[in-house]
Amino acid sequence: xxxxxxxxxxxxxxxxxxxxxxxxxxxxxxxxxxxxxxxxxxxxxxxxxxxxxxxxxxxxxxxxxxxxxxxxxxxxxxxxxxxxxxxxxxxxxxxxxxxxxxxxxxxxxxxxxxxxxxxxxxxxxxxxxxxxxxxxxxxxxxxxxxxxxxxxxxxxxxxxxxxxxxxxxxxxxxxxxxxxxxxxxxxxxxxxxxxxxxxxxxxxxxxxxxxxxxxxxxxxxxxxxxxxxxxxxxxxxxxxxxxxxxxxx
Ligand SMILES: NC(=O)c1ccc[n+]([C@@H]2O[C@H](COP(=O)([O-])OP(=O)(O)OC[C@H]3O[C@@H](n4cnc5c(N)ncnc54)[C@H](OP(=O)(O)O)[C@@H]3O)[C@@H](O)[C@H]2O)c1
Numbered sequence: 620x621x622x623x624x625x626x627x628x629x630x631x632x633x634x635x636x637x638x639x640x641x642x643x644x645x646x647x648x649x650x651x652x653x654x655x656x657x658x659x660x661x662x663x664x665x666x667x668x669x670x671x672x673x674x675x676x677x678x679x680x681x682x683x684x685x686x687x688x689x690x691x692x693x694x695x696x697x698x699x700x701x702x703x704x705x706x707x708x709x710x711x712x713x714x715x716x717x718x719x720x721x722x723x724x725x726x727x728x729x730x731x732x733x734x735x736x737x738x739x740x741x742x743x744x745x746x747x748x749x750x751x752x753x754x755x756x757x758x759x760x761x762x763x764x765x766x767x768x769x770x771x772x773x774x775x776x777x778x779x780x781x782x783x784x785x786x787x788x789x790x791x792x793x794x795x796x797x798x799x800x801x802x803x804x805x806x807x808x809x810x811x812x813x814x815x816x817x818x819x820x821x822x823x824x825x826x827x828x829x830x831x832x833x834x835x836x837x838x839x840x841x842x843x844x845x846x847x848x849x850x851x852x853x854x855x856x857x858x859x860x861x862x863x864x865x866x867x868x
Contacts, residue, residue: 634840639845688747
């Protein structure tokens with residue numbers, strides 16, 4: 620199995636790359652510009668007995684996707700003797716938060732441009748190179764189900780991805796490709812300035828709103844994504860699976 624994870628240089632993408640590698644996947648670690656972080660993930664994969672290479676990809680730069688796809692297939696062929704891959708994890712994303720009156724057009728365009736537009740056109744560019752019976756996982760958010768003030772555009776950008784995923788499941792199903800959304804709840808990463816990890820008050824509030832009584836750990840999202848792409852869940856497509864420890868039930 621060959622998996623490509625976007626934004627795999629840190630956070631949930633990093634742990635997803637490692638979780639997939641532990642299950643035997645070869646991993647393409649993409650990063651926006653943090654070559655050092657990506658190289659560290661590549662090293663960790665290799666130390667665990669797997670194989671990986673890293674590649675630069677800015678998901679807001681839709682115009683670069685065709686060249687990226689061409690370079691990817693060349694590199695897959697050179698390294699692993701195949702022009703196709705099996706799993707695409709659309710993890711890269713940004714969070715910009717603010718109340719209605721504070722959201723700027725730039726914030727709006729950045730959120731939609733990265734989280735939705737980037738994800739859609741990357742799937743369009745890479746689908747021809749995804750093996751039949753491949754899997755796509757889009758990382759969304761528990762905020763598409765429950766509400767928190769100041770998250771309207773962020774949540775909408777991810778809700779668009781969930782709607783798109785269901786629709787594409789019917790298009791790509793003819794090739795046996797499964798596509799699902801994983802919707803994490805608050806998880807301790809650098810996201811939102813690291814607030815879920817580093818702000819004890821916020822962490823306590825979020826933990827109290829969660830059935831399992833704490834915020835998530837990045838490896839728990841990585842393991843969930845690895846489970847979704849496994850053959851055990853081969854009949855699962857067009858679903859949104861929330862991985863939030865039971866946030867705001
Ligand atoms: N942590 C949470 O509580 C949480 C909850 C729900 C959903 N999520 C979602 O989970 C995903 C990963 O978040 P995280 O917690 O790992 O956050 P993070 O630590 O902030 O990491 C975000 C990742 O996305 C990458 N990225 C952002 N914009 C990009 C672009 N234009 N092109 C390529 N890569 C880009 C970042 O690259 P750089 O290192 O270059 O910035 C980084 O690798 C995001 O889609 C986020 O919306 C997170």
